[in-house]
Structures are given as structure tokens and as C-alpha cells.
Amino acid sequence: MAPSGDAPGTRPTSVPPSAAAARAMGRGVLQRMDKGRIRHVVAVGSGKGGVGKSSVTALLAAELRRRGLQVGVLDADITGPSIPKLYGLSGPLVDRGEGIEPAASRTGISVVSSQFMVEDEQTPVIWRGPLVTRLITQFFGGVNWGALDYLLIDMPPGTSDVPLTVFQTIPIDGMIFVLTPQDLAALIVKKAMNMARDLHVPLLGVVDNMAWIACPHCGQRIELFGPSRVPTVGAEYGIPVLGQLPVVPSISELSDAGRLEELASPELARLADAFAHSVDEVTQRSVRTL
Ligand SMILES: Nc1ncnc2c1ncn2[C@@H]1O[C@H](COP(=O)(O)OP(=O)(O)OP(=O)(O)O)[C@@H](O)[C@H]1O
Ligand SMILES: [Mg+2]
DSSP states (O other): OOOOTTSTTSOSSOOOOOHHHHHHHHHHHHHOOOOTTEEEEEEEEOSSTTSSHHHHHHHHHHHHHHTTOOEEEEEOOSSSOOHHHHHTOOOOOOBOSSSBOOEEOTTOOEEEEGGGGSSSTTSOOOOOHHHHHHHHHHHHHTBOOOSEEEEEEEOOSSSSHHHHHHHHHSOOOEEEEEEOGGGSTTOHHHHHHHHHHHTTOOEEEEEEETOOEEOTTTOOEEOTTSSOOHHHHHHHHTOOEEEEEOOOTHHHHHHHTTOGGGOOOHHHHHHHHHHHHHHHHHHHHHHHTO
């Protein structure tokens, strides 16, 4: 299960980190902020956009919250924020002297997002690179997150500045990647996974989203794109498939209504189990190697 970086066949498309990347890694470790009272910080990423990263983040957070855990979501997709919409939240956020207070969803999930900083949903957020970097660090270190069991970070897709900033400044325990069956041909997800691994971010597992659709008449699974290849990608990196989620037609409706946290399913419960297990494993491993 461990991300066995040096084993043959586990570095399919990556090259050794460049000198610049190596320097960045060193800087990152030095600059990482304190975790405070947050037990686990996990980033949720993908290769390309639209694979369901934000939906999976919001659904996983909701499932963990249903178990009575304290959960936060940091929306790191500064230019395409979507978590507030999925939970029906709006800004602005206030600071009562202990840092920015996150918004709270109906079930009590703490949320911070650039969406809360604009007047309305249609206003684009146009930030220059350095501001994005500052905002990301502010969203972690400048927020009164309080005591959390899990802080999930909804990342923008790909290998931009934002993931680099997150990896270098936020003390993340690991990262999960959301893939869809159609996602695989372009191999973009591997670039993003390689970037995380090269920057020493433990890869916890992959989520196979929209893996099948249930026939509305007989309930039979229909794999629209053939048998999933997501497990193969997981195996290449030595990491597990944490869950397989079907196409759920009600996701759109619930998202539009800001009520996505109401969706529960056996698949989500299994995903949350595997996720928690994987986080525990990686945390114990890092404690042992201290
Ligand atoms: N399992 C699913 N079943 C049905 N629809 C889904 C599922 N997962 C995601 N979607 C839909 O797919 C679309 C993209 O999902 P989402 O916004 O979560 O992706 P994303 O990876 O965060 O995209 P972006 O890169 O733009 O941030 C949304 O319309 C969402 O409702
Ligand atoms: Mg998104």
C-alpha cells in the first residue's frame, strides 16, 4: 500500500526532481505552517478539471461529519471556487480577533473559499500569482479553524502554482486523486500525481468517480466507458482505490440547491472508511519514522 517511490515501474512518467524543484522542496519544509489543532490535513486533487474533485471533497466531508467528526474544507480553487455553492453558503467572512471565522454549513462543516470574498457568484476572481499564494497561506494560517479531525483541501486541477504553494506551505498529511474512466487517456493525472510525489506528499489513494451508472429499470451496473482502469493507475503508484462512486443523477440537482451534504450512500460510506484508514496508516508511518 505504501507509495513505493523507488520500486521499478512506479515512476512511469516522471523524471528526477530538477535542482529548482529540489530547492523548492527544502524551502517548503522550512516554510510549512503549524498544524495547530487540526489532526489531519488532506488535499484532494485531479489531473484535469471537471472530474468531480469538488463534489467528492464535499461528499466525503459530509460523510465524515455524519460520523460526528469535526471537518473543515479549504477551497483552494481560487479562480474556480465551488464548495460554497455545493453547501449553499455565502459570505462575507468575519474576523473577531482570532483569525477569519470560517462559514459553517448546515451540518457544521467549516468552509473557507475565495467565493466569500466577491460580491456575487458571477464576479470573476482575478488574482495575480503572488496574491494567490498569499491567499492560500492566509486560508490556512489566518483562519480560526479550531479543533478539526480532518481538513480537506479542494485543489484546482493540474500542476499550477496553487498545488506548489499548498505542498510547500501547508502541513498536509497526504493527497488523494479523483479520476474518471475518461480521464485516463491524456495521462494528465499522472503528471499531477508525480508532482505531489516528487515534492514528498504521500499519495493516499485514488477515487474512481462516475465509474458506472445504475440502469434505472433493473439497477444493473452499466460501465459506460468499459471496465475501469483506475485500479491500474493506483497499482502503478502502489496506492489503493479508496472508493468507486457511480454517476448519481441527483448530484446536479442537490448541488444547484446547495444541499449536496444531504447525499449519503453505501459507496460514500465505504470511501470514508478507506480514506480514514489510509490517513491513519500514513500518519502512523510518519510518526514511526520521526
Ligand atoms: N458521481 C457523480 N455523478 C453525477 N455527477 C457528478 C458526479 N461527480 C461529479 N459530477 C458532476 O460533474 C460536474 C463536475 O464536478 P465537479 O465540479 O465536482 O468537478 P471538479 O473536478 O471539481 O471540476 P473543476 O476542475 O472545474 O473544479 C458537476 O456538474 C458535478 O455535479
Ligand atoms: Mg472543483
